[in-house]
Amino acid sequence: MNNIKNIILRxxxxxxxxxxxxxxxxxxxYLRDVLxxxxxxxxxxxxxxxxxxxxxxxxxxxRKTKVQNLLDNATIVELKxxxxxxxxxxxxxxxxxxxxxxxxxxxxxxxxxxxxxxxxSPKTGxxxxxxxxxxxxxxxxxxxSMDNFRNDPLRLLRVYRFVSELGWxxxxxxxxxxSQLTSNIKxxxxxxxxxxxxxxxxxxxxxxALEMALDDGLLVSFISSSRKRLSKNISGLPHxxxxxxxxxxxxxxSLDKPFSQELTYNGLLRLEQMLSGSILSENRLRLSRSILxxxxxxxxxxxCNLSPRATRRxxxxxxASKMFEAFFEAKDALLDILILTGNIKLLKHAExxxxxxxxxxxxxEEIMNITGLKSGVELGKLIYRLKxxxxxxxxxxxxxAVKWLLKKE
Numbered sequence: 001m002n003n004i005k006n007i008i009l010r011x012x013x014x015x016x017x018x019x020x021x022x023x024x025x026x027x028x029x030y031l032r033d034v035l036x037x038x039x040x041x042x043x044x045x046x047x048x049x050x051x052x053x054x055x056x057x058x059x060x061x062x063r064k065t066k067v068q069n070l071l072d073n074a075t076i077v078e079l080k081x082x083x084x085x086x087x088x089x090x091x092x093x094x095x096x097x098x099x100x101x102x103x104x105x106x107x108x109x110x111x112x113x114x115x116x117x118x119x120x121s122p123k124t125g126x127x128x129x130x131x132x133x134x135x136x137x138x139x140x141x142x143x144x145s146m147d148n149f150r151n152d153p154l155r156l157l158r159v160y161r162f163v164s165e166l167g168w169x170x171x172x173x174x175x176x177x178x179s180q181l182t183s184n185i186k187x188x189x190x191x192x193x194x195x196x197x198x199x200x201x202x203x204x205x206x207x208x209a210l211e212m213a214l215d216d217g218l219l220v221s222f223i224s225s226s227r228k229r230l231s232k233n234i235s236g237l238p239h240x241x242x243x244x245x246x247x248x249x250x251x252x253x254s255l256d257k258p259f260s261q262e263l264t265y266n267g268l269l270r271l272e273q274m275l276s277g278s279i280l281s282e283n284r285l286r287l288s289r290s291i292l293x294x295x296x297x298x299x300x301x302x303x304c305n306l307s308p309r310a311t312r313r314x315x316x317x318x319x320a321s322k323m324f325e326a327f328f329e330a331k332d333a334l335l336d337i338l339i340l341t342g343n344i345k346l347l348k349h350a351e352x353x354x355x356x357x358x359x360x361x362x363x364x365e366e367i368m369n370i371t372g373l374k375s376g377v378e379l380g381k382l383i384y385r386l387k388x389x390x391x392x393x394x395x396x397x398x399x400x401a402v403k404w405l406l407k408k409e
Contacts, residue, residue, distance in 0.1 A: 005122065007034055013095065014043070016061050018122050023048035025104065025119040031126070032115050035136055042094045046107060046119070051085045051097040052078065058095075059087070105129040112155045113162070113174075114142045139166070143174040146181070153184035154192050156218055161200040164209035175216050182217045190286040193222055194261065197285065201267040201274075210234050210274070223275065224282035233274050240273050243339040248347070251335065260288045269339055272298045297333040301326060302340045320392045327353040328384070353391055360387050361398040362405075370405050 008026065009015050017024060024047045033040035047054045055076055077086040087095040100107060104127055108117040114132035126133070135142045141162050149155045156178050159170050170178075185193065200209055211234055213219045219230050244255060244266060255266040263271065272295060275283065280295055287295070327350060330337045334350050337343075364375075364383060373379045386404075389395045395404060 004034060004120065004126070008120065009122070011043075013058075017045060017058060020054070020057060020061060022054060023100065023121075024054070025100070025121045025124075025127070027108070027119045028111075028116045031118045031120055032132075032136055035118075035133065042096070044096045044098070046098050046100040046104075048100045051099050052076075055085045055087055055095075055097050109144060110148060110151075111144060112148060112152070112158060114144060117144060139168040141166075141168050141170040141174055143177050146177050149177055149181055150184065152188075153181065153186075154188040154196060156181055156185050157188075157193060157196045157200070157213075157222075160209040160213040160218070161196050161203070163212060164200045164203035164206045167205045170212065175212070178216045178218055182221045185218060185221045186284060190284050194285045194287065197222075198261060198263040198267060198271075201270045202262075202264050206270060207234065207237050210237075222284035223278055225275075225278040229277045230274070233276050236273055236276075237270060239342060240269055240339060243342060243344050244269070246344045247339075260290045263291065268294065269336060271295070272302070272336060272340060275299075276302060294333050294336060297330055298336050298340055301330055301333075301337050321388070323349060324353065324388045324391045328357075356387050356390050360390050361395065361401040362386060367405065370402065 009018070014026065024045055026043060027046050028044040030040045030043045059074065059076075073090045075088045077088060078084075079086055083098060085097045087097075089095070104119055104124075108119055108127060108129050111117045114130040114135045117128070117130045117132050119127040130144055132142075141159060143149065143155075143159070159174055159178055162168065163170055200206055203209075210219065214227065214230055214234065220227055223230065225233070244252070247255075256264050259265045259268045268291065271291070275295060276299065280287075280292065280299070323346070326337070327334055334354070335347075338346055338350060362370075364379065367382060367386070368374065368379065371379075371382070373382065386395065386401060389404070390401070395401045
C-alpha cells in the first residue's frame, strides 16, 4: 500500500497522464492488480473535461518524452456507445478514458464490484467508498448494488468471468442478485455476451465459474440447453483437460494461442464441449464463421466411435475405412474430435491421414494423365478413393496405385 504511488508513477504513461495538470484518476482493475502485486496491463482513467482532447494532448506529451516509442503507431478509437476514448498501443495494450461527471465517489458507487470501485491520483491517494480494498484482501467478488446490474446486465456474466480469471469467490449477496436478474442478460448485445463468455472459458478456474453460473441460473439464459444437459457437459470438462494433458508438446504449445474472437484453442475445445447438444442458432452468442464451422463439425462427429477394436483382417480394414471417412469429414477439426471423443491414442493415425491427404502416391496431374479424366467431380472422387485405399494399406506403393488405376480402366 505504501509503495502504490511509486509503482504507478514508475509507469511512464501514468507519469505523463498526471503531468498534464488535469483532474484525472486511475480506476478499476489496474489498481486492483497493483494492490495484489500482479502485473497490470490495460489502464482505465476518468477525466474531468473533454476526454478526446485529453487523449490527444497525452499523445503530444508522450512524443516529447523518451517514451515516445510506446505510443508510436498508437490508434485512437472513439467508442460512442460506451462514451469512451481508447488509445490502442502497438503491443495491444489499451488506455481507456471516460469523462468524470459529478462527484468522484458517486461515479465509483455506480460500478460493478467493490474491487473495481477504486480510484487513485497523486493528489488524493486512493478513494475507496465501497471498502473494495477489504474485499481484495479477502479475495471476494462483492457486487455494489442490484441497480448497477440492472443498468448493465452484462455484469451478471462478469461475476463468473472474474471467478474464472481471479480464482476468487463471489459472496452470497452477489449470487442472489444474479439469481434474481438472470433473464436480464438477454438485454445485453450478443457480441458483448460472447466476449465475456470467451474470457471466462480462456481462464484458469473456468469449470468452477461455469458450475456457479449454472447453479445460479445464468447459463440457461443465454445457452439453448437444459440445465441437465449443461450439467452433463460441465461434468465432461475434466476429461477434455485430461486429453489435452496427453498431447505431445508440439500440440500443447498451441493450446493458449488465439483461435478467433480472442478465444484461445483450449477455450474453443471447452466451448465445443459446453455447447454440445445445444441449438447453435438459438444461443445468444455471436460467433465468427470459423468458430461456427468448428462447432457444426464437432456436433456432428463428437459421438462417433473411432476406436480400433478389430481382431480379424476384414474388421480392421472396415475400422480404418470408417476412421478415414471421419477424419476427412473433420478436416481442420480433426484434433478437436480426437480430444472430445477421448481418442488421443489415435493421433498417429490422424497425422498419417493428414500426410496422405497432403501428398499421396499420385498427384492429380498424374491421375489425369493415366485416366484421361479432366478436372471435375469424377476426378475428385477418384483422388478420394486412392487416398483412402492408401490409408487402409490396400495400396502400399506408387507402383501399386498406378497398377490399380490401369486395371480400373
